[in-house]
Amino acid sequence: MKHALTPTGIDILGKVPWGTHLGLFYETEQDFLDIVVPYFSAGLENKEFCLWILPPPMAQQEALEALKRGMPDFDRHLSKGNIELASDYQWYMPEGSFEIAAVLERFHKKLREAISKDYVGLRVNGSGASLQRVDSKRFNEYEKELDDRIADEKIIVLCSFPLEESSSSAVLHAARNHQFIAALRDGSWEIIETHENRGKKLFEHAGETANARSSWPAMLAELTPREHAVLAQIVAGASSKEAARKLGISPRTVEFHRANILQKLKAKNTAELVRIAVNNGT
16 A cells, blocks of 8 residues: 555655655635645546545535536536545534544544445545634644554645644644645645655555656656646746746646656756756657
């Protein structure tokens, strides 16, 4: 299982191994939905059971409408019970208090149920921002324990936090307790920190070698047609707005693809990305 990858549906991330614990900060509710809806769409398409722990004050009906807008066949998944929506309070404090062991056991019980019903695994999004405000120390203990407990399980957990409610201390704690941290601000991604956890490389793809240079042709071949089109615009020197206009997509989408291409090709910056593409005949 350690080599198995699951698509996140988030361009900046691509595919990740099972047992991955992600942390993403967002600026607006629309940014939040732009992250979560594709994330769950990818999970449903991959035959995973999806659990969305809604952040307050988002109502279940609002969440359902967002999913329906983003997924033409969402009603089919909903009718088959492929996704469950729970309130923040309902999931974390059903008895009125936050008990770390009980919450972790609920995750594992949900995973066992999913596997018994022939789902590939369990995909989760939750915030916990309200818990962090009430008792940050206990919440950080929970996040660390969660990171350890899902390591060898068929679970992917995406924790999302509103930027305006997050202190610098909260961001630093998130960086310690997640394998990948990024923020969506003004429609653009900012990677805050990545780290290797339990010997896994978050962005590795099966068959990659330790020598990145010799792997570039193979990595280029893994780019999607849209990513190749964006890469061609980058090589031509087009700005995000120019590339967006030529490709008929939004500048935000161009930035998503640019970030994902950088990660896939292990390029440090756009200049290195251009060199890789030119040297390999792209």
